[in-house]
Amino acid sequence: MMSAVEDAAPPIIAARDLVKLHAAGTPLEVRAIDHVSFDLPRGAFAAIVGQSGSGKTTLLTLLGALDAPTAGELRINGELVQRKSRRALAAFRGRSVGFVFQGFDLIPSLTALENVALPAQYAGVAAGEARSRAAGLLDEVGLANRSEHLPGQLSGGEQQRVAIARSLVNNPLIVLADEPTGELDSRNADQIMKLLHRFNAERGVTVVIVTHNAEHAARCDFVITLADGRVVSTT
Amino acid sequence: MLIPILRNLARQPARSALTILGIAIGVLALVVVGALSTQLSRIVSRSQQVQDAVLAFVQQSAAARLQNHRKQIQSQLLRIDGVRAVIPEVVVPYDYGPGERDRFGPPRLIFGLPSAAMQNIRAVLVIGSGTDRIGNQERAVVVGSDFAHSQSLAIGDVVSLYGSSYRIAGVYQQSFTIFDSAAIIRLADAQRILLQAVPLSMAAHFKPGDLATNFALLLRPNADGSLVAGRVNLIEGLRARDPKSVSAGLAATTRVFDSIVYGAALIALVIGSLSIVNTMTTAVRERTREIGIRKAIGASDEAILAEFIVESACVGAIGGLIGIAAGLALCALLNAHAQAQGSLQLFDLTPGLAVGAFVFSVVLGAVSGLAPAWTAARLNPTVALRRL
Numbered sequence: 040m041m042s043a044v045e046d047a048a049p050p051i052i053a054a055r056d057l058v059k060l061h062a063a064g065t066p067l068e069v070r071a072i073d074h075v076s077f078d079l080p081r082g083a084f085a086a087i088v089g090q091s092g093s094g095k096t097t098l099l100t101l102l103g104a105l106d107a108p109t110a111g112e113l114r115i116n117g118e119l120v121q122r123k124s125r126r127a128l129a130a131f132r133g134r135s136v137g138f139v140f141q142g143f144d145l146i147p148s149l150t151a152l153e154n155v156a157l158p159a160q161y162a163g164v165a166a167g168e169a170r171s172r173a174a175g176l177l178d179e180v181g182l183a184n185r186s187e188h189l190p191g192q193l194s195g196g197e198q199q200r201v202a203i204a205r206s207l208v209n210n211p212l213i214v215l216a217d218e219p220t221g222e223l224d225s226r227n228a229d230q231i232m233k234l235l236h237r238f239n240a241e242r243g244v245t246v247v248i249v250t251h252n253a254e255h256a257a258r259c260d261f262v263i264t265l266a267d268g269r270v271v272s273t274t
Numbered sequence: 275m276l277i278p279i280l281r282n283l284a285r286q287p288a289r290s291a292l293t294i295l296g297i298a299i300g301v302l303a304l305v306v307v308g309a310l311s312t313q314l315s316r317i318v319s320r321s322q323q324v325q326d327a328v329l330a331f332v333q334q335s336a337a338a339r340l341q342n343h344r345k346q347i348q349s350q351l352l353r354i355d356g357v358r359a360v361i362p363e364v365v366v367p368y369d370y371g372p373g374e375r376d377r378f379g380p381p382r383l384i385f386g387l388p389s390a391a392m393q394n395i396r397a398v399l400v401i402g403s404g405t406d407r408i409g410n411q412e413r414a415v416v417v418g419s420d421f422a423h424s425q426s427l428a429i430g431d432v433v434s435l436y437g438s439s440y441r442i443a444g445v446y447q448q449s450f451t452i453f454d455s456a457a458i459i460r461l462a463d464a465q466r467i468l469l470q471a472v473p474l475s476m477a478a479h480f481k482p483g484d485l486a487t488n489f490a491l492l493l494r495p496n497a498d499g500s501l502v503a504g505r506v507n508l509i510e511g512l513r514a515r516d517p518k519s520v521s522a523g524l525a526a527t528t529r530v531f532d533s534i535v536y537g538a539a540l541i542a543l544v545i546g547s548l549s550i551v552n553t554m555t556t557a558v559r560e561r562t563r564e565i566g567i568r569k570a571i572g573a574s575d576e577a578i579l580a581e582f583i584v585e586s587a588c589v590g591a592i593g594g595l596i597g598i599a600a601g602l603a604l605c606a607l608l609n610a611h612a613q614a615q616g617s618l619q620l621f622d623l624t625p626g627l628a629v630g631a632f633v634f635s636v637v638l639g640a641v642s643g644l645a646p647a648w649t650a651a652r653l654n655p656t657v658a659l660r661r662l
Contacts (some may be wrong), residue, residue, distance in 0.1 A: 105570055106656040126574050133572020140659075144567045148281035161572035189281070205571065 049117055050078035051212055051245045052102060057111035059097055059268075071097040072108070073268035079261065081212075082243045084236065086256040089265035095249040096217055098265065102247060103136045103215045104128050116212050133162040137206025137244075139216035139235075143198035145190040145205070151177060151197075152186040155204045162209050169208070176204035180234060196227030203234050207244070214238070216248040220255065232258070279588045282557070290589070293553040297593025297635055298600060300543030305601030305623055305631045307535035313450070313622040314531065318524050320451045323398045344484045347512065351489060354505045356497030361391050362486035364464035366471075368435070368457060382421065382455045384435060386464020391490055399453055404429040404444030408460055415440040418454040419447060423613050435459070436467045454618055543635075546593065547642040554586050554646035565650050566658025575651040582647030583640050590639015594632045602628075 059072035071094045079085055087095045100106045101113060107121045114120065115135060123131060132138075137158075145154045152173050159169035177186050180200040182193075190198055199219060206214045216235065220228035232255050239246045248255070256262050264272040283290040344362060351360045364386035387395070389409040396406070401416070408414040415435065417427060422445045425433065432439045440459065448454055465482040472480055489512075493502060499517040506514035558565070565578060573581075605621035612619050 100656050100659075103570065105659070106654075126576075129569065129572055129574040129577075132570060138567075138570045140567070144563070146278075146564060146567065148278045148285070153278065157568075158571040161568075161574070161577055209572070 048081055050114075051081040051083070051116055052077075052079040052247075053112075053114040053117075054078070054102075055112040057098075057101060057108045057113060059094075059101060059106070060109045063109060071268050072101065074111070075265075075268070075270050076111075077263060077270065077273060079245060079247070082239070082245055083261055084239045084246045084259050085248070085261040085263060086259040087247065087249045087263045087265060088251070088253075088256050089271075093265040094268040095265055097268075099215050099217055099247065099249050102213070103138060104132050130162070133158055134209055135212045137209070137211040137214040139199070139202050139206050139214065139219045141218040141221040143190070143195065143202050143222070145198055145201055147190050150187050150189055151182060151193065151201045154190070154201055155208055158205060159208045164209075172208050173204070176207055177201070180204045194227075195223055196230060199223060199227070199231050200234065203231065203238070207238060207242070210242070211244060213245045213247065216246065218249050218251065220250070220252060228252070228255075275584065276588065279585050282585060283589070286557075289553055289556070293549045293589055294593040294596065296546035296549035297543070297590055297639065298546075298596040300539070300546035301594045301597025301631050301635050302600045302604070303542040304536075304539040304634070305598055305627060306604055306621065307539045308627045308631065309601065309605045309621040309623040311528075311532050311535060312624055312627060313620050315528055316450050316622065317618065317620075318528055320398065320449060322521060322524065323451075344486045347486075347509070348489065350509055351491060351506065351512075354502060356494050356502045357491050358494045358497075359390070359492040361388055361490040361492070362461065363387055363391060363488040363490055364461060364468050364485060365487050366436075366464065366467055382457075383452065384464060384467065385453075385456055385458045386461045386467070387458055388461045392458070394490075394492070395453075395458075398451065399449050400447045402445050402447040404442065406444045406446070406458070408443050408458075411441075411443060412460070413438060413440045413463060414443040414459070416444040416446065416458045417442060418449070418456050419445060420454040420613055420617060420619070421457055424455075424615055424617075433457070436470060438467075448619075450618070452618070543638060547590075547638050550586055550589055550639055550642035551645065553589070554582060554643045555649075557585075558582065558646045558650045561650075562653065562658045565653050566655045566660075569653070569655035570659065578653075579647045579651040582650050583643045586643020586647065587636050587640035590635045590637070590642070591632070593639070594635025597635065598623075598628050598631055601631075 055076050057072050057075040058070070061067075061069040061071050073094075075098060087098060089095050097106070101108050102115075104115070104120050104123070112119065112121070115131075118131070120128075120131070145151075146157065149157065152170060155173035155176055156166075156169040159172055160166065164172070174183070174186060177183050180203060182197060182200055182204070185193060185197060190201070193201065203214075203219075206216075214235070219235070220231050223231060235246050235248070236258070238244055248259070250256055262272075262274045263270055348360045348362065351357055366384050366386075368382035368384050392406060392409070399406070402419065404416070406416045408416060415433060417433070421427070422442070427433060427442050427445070429442055429445065431442045433442060434440070435457065440457075440463075446453060462482065465485045468485045468487070469477060469480060469482050491502065491506075493499060500519070503514040503516040506512050568578060568581075602623055605623045609619040609621050
């Protein structure tokens with residue numbers, strides 16, 4: 040476990056004995072996460088690795104407050120996440136967490152600019168300010184000239200760059216990326232990883248990626264390896 | 275917000291078009307029957323004013339007419355308490371020529387009125403061109419606006435009534451009463467027309483001036499019309515309608531008519547709204563992962579709820595606008611057809627009715643989207659994100 044115990048600053052993510060059961064109490068019960076504990080310091084770039092079904096994505100959904108752990112304690116920036124109401128969790132996700140998905144998952148009826156601005160609008164940012172932020176981020180990911188394009192008019196690499204811009208529009212504490220290069224060729228995959236590393240370095244945002252790519256994992260500050268829902272190694 | 279909604283609707287164009295069509299048909303039905311009801315209410319109300327002005331509520335039976343007792347009846351009516359004056363009238367159908375029976379709307383009539391009645395009628399009928407003062411003009415006729423329009427008649431033109439030529443002396447403005455499709459001539463001219471219907475063997479016994487089909491009663495101030503009608507009905511061969519019961523009957527008939535036509539239109543709209551429920555339910559199922567994404571990036575349950583309700587309301591709004599536009603076109607078409615036939619225009623799609631129908635279609639759309647939107651709002655984000 041990488042620990043921030045010796046660091047003066049409190050960890051941005053503090054997971055203690057996290058357990059997640061699917062279909063709990065039924066014959067189909069699955070222990071997806073089994074007593075997982077770790078700390079991540081602010082500004083870290085971490086990878087969660089492991090074989091398919093090891094619990095990587097489930098752990099990511101817990102870290103992103105999309106799901107609540109069955110047991111254990113999760114603190115993000117010192118806030119106890121699992122005790123929040125549905126509304127508070129939605130606000131927390133919008134304000135503190137940015138998501139990047141494997142399949143890009145942009146809203147197909149919105150342009151690139153509208154997609155990037157959407158989390159800001161959900162967070163209550165005025166429309167003009169949201170669009171201004173979105174335009175700036177699209178410029179940063181090199182897509183200023185594609186801002187009025189719909190997702191269907193963009194390549195996979197471009198869509199993922201839009202998704203990264205979207206994840207950053209509310210200046211979150213953490214960006215969680217679930218296999219962000221899984222559907223890209225190696226050239227685009229490298230571009231995406233470089234972007235994530237750049238934003239991690241420039242903005243100090245903590246980045247946690249789930250990846251199968253050993254090369255990408257090797258470039259991370261921390262690597263958490265899962266097997267059958269347990270942490271088997273941390274480096 | 276509207277453009278992304280239109281883009282969403284364009285993702286399934288056939289389904290969206292059919293859903294919008296369903297609402298449009300419902301709104302079309304609502305505005306057309308609403309326009310019909312509005313116009314009928316207006317016609318009833320105006321006709322009531324005419325009746326109040328002329329008080330033409332005493333009818334002679336056919337048998338009584340043949341007894342040639344007009345003067346005796348008139349003096350009997352004058353003796354009734356509350357009656358100030360009795361004005362004889364002759365009302366005959368205009369023409370039952372080819373096509374007349376297939377004509378849409380009430381029958382066209384020829385009114386033979388004395389000058390006194392013409393004065394009373396001015397309270398509700400306004401002359402548009404020419405004059406309605408035909409007391410001294412033989413074979414002169416004043417016609418209603420629809421009557422004139424149907425035959426392209428203007429002042430000075432000649433129209434044939436029962437084989438005789440009548441010169442158009444005046445054309446009334448549209449009044450939305452039965453007089454719009456009527457021709458008004460002097461009583462003496464109408465009595466001559468009526469005499470033509472009497473068998474030749476009996477005609478020699480009649481003086482045209484003795485004939486009348488109706489009597490208009492002018493009442494004294496504070497006289498009770500119902501009491502007068504009751505007394506008239508005691509006289510053999512006469513039938514007087516109680517003005518109050520006529521009004522009540524008309525009001526009741528209008529209510530029943532409104533209930534039926536609005537009920538039918540609402541059923542059409544409810545069926546249309548079910549198509550919105552179906553469309554939105556399918557949309558939620560198809561866009562489950564999108565809902566998960568929206569929640570992951572910070573959308574609250576309320577935001578998702580609002581997005582789907584607004585989308586649903588937009589479907590209602592688009593359907594409503596199309597339905598209202600189609601209703602306007604249909605009402606204009608039917609009115610033009612009626613006018614060409616010399617009938618009353620029966621559809622009046624008022625701005626209030628159009629706005630009401632639009633608001634109703636938006637609200638109906640929003641309400642129809644409530645259940646699917648609620649399902650979307652309550653989706654667990656992790657479950658939604660698992661959907662490919």
